[in-house]
Amino acid sequence: MKILHVTCSPRGQRSESHRLSSNIIGFLLRSDPTATVINRVVSGDAITQVDEHYAESQQSSADVTQEGSIARSDELIEELQSADVVVIGTPMHNFTVPAALKVWIDHIARVRRTFNVGAQGKTSLLRDRQVFVAVASGGRFSGINPRQPDFLTPYLKAVLGMIGLHALTFFSVEGTALGPEAVAEARNKTDQALHAYFSSV
Ligand SMILES: Cc1cc2nc3c(=O)[nH]c(=O)nc-3n(C[C@H](O)[C@H](O)[C@H](O)COP(=O)(O)O)c2cc1C
Known part of the structure; x- marks a missing residue:
């Protein structure tokens, strides 16, 4: 089993979302000790925003170049396609995902590669697989x-x-700004939810 671990917190490995997503990976590794983990850190400037050629390719019938963002997108899509399980660790920023995770999404949600647009609207091109999302x-x-x-x-x-x-x-750890007791309580509640989930699968 190949696990893709995507993390995006500016706080890196000290972050709550990284802690939670790593816990999930711990459970997955216990059920399959031969599993391998690919760490894809997308925080900071790890992935630059999509470029002009990429934007143009999204509104034309072909990719205009194989360089720049298109090449980066190919790499990230192949990495995602090759994964059997995806684990995303993300903080909530302004009610949604951080800009860094949105940049990764802009690279992997690409017309003709991971979805098509037709008379019925958008149709997906990737095979389904388990995705765990760890939110702080x-x-x-x-x-x-x-x-x-x-x-x-x-x-x-x-x-x-x-x-x-x-x-x-x-899975989420909510209320990290509400003091150490609230954090301990939130972590405990989430740990119980993780144990319940992974003991039932
Ligand atoms: C730019 C920014 C925006 C944030 N927006 C929210 C928000 O909308 N709601 C919320 O509950 N917390 C918000 N937070 C707090 C983070 O979600 C919280 O500190 C979280 O625990 C960070 O997770 P991390 O340790 O994985 O980075 C925000 C933090 C930052 C830096």
């Missing part, structure tokens, strides 16, 4: 009376679904 947020965004909207969950469902990835499972 300063406040709560789920449960009763969250005091903020959540565009992250529906956005990832829509955009990954567009390219064929529908089997999404979300």
Whole structure:
């Protein structure tokens, strides 16, 4: 089994989302110790935004060049295609995914490569596979009376679904800005959810 681990927090390996996504990978490795992990860090300037040629190719019937963002996109799509399981660690930034993760998505959600556009709208080109999403947020965004909207969950469902990835499972540590006790409680609740999930599969 090949696991693709995508992380995007500016806080790197110290981040809560990295901690949670690494925990998920720990469970996956326990169920398949021969699994390999590919770490794809997309934070900071790791991946530059899509370029002019890439943007032009999205509105024409062919790629205008095989260089620049198109080459980078090919590399990231092949990496995704070769993975059996994808684990995404992401903080919530302004109610949705950080800009760094959005840049990775702009590279992997590409017309003629991972989806097509036709009379029926957009049709996906990737085979489905399990995707785990590990979210960290300063406040709560789920449960009763969250005091903020959540565009992250529906956005990832829509955009990954567009390219064929529908089997999404979300775990979150919410309330990291609410003090050490709240963080400990949130981590504990999420650990229990992880144990319950992985002992039932
Ligand atoms: C630019 C920015 C925007 C943020 N926006 C939100 C937000 O909309 N909602 C929220 O609950 N927390 C927000 N936060 C707080 C982070 O989600 C929180 O600190 C989280 O634990 C960071 O996860 P990490 O350690 O994986 O980076 C924001 C943080 C930053 C830096």
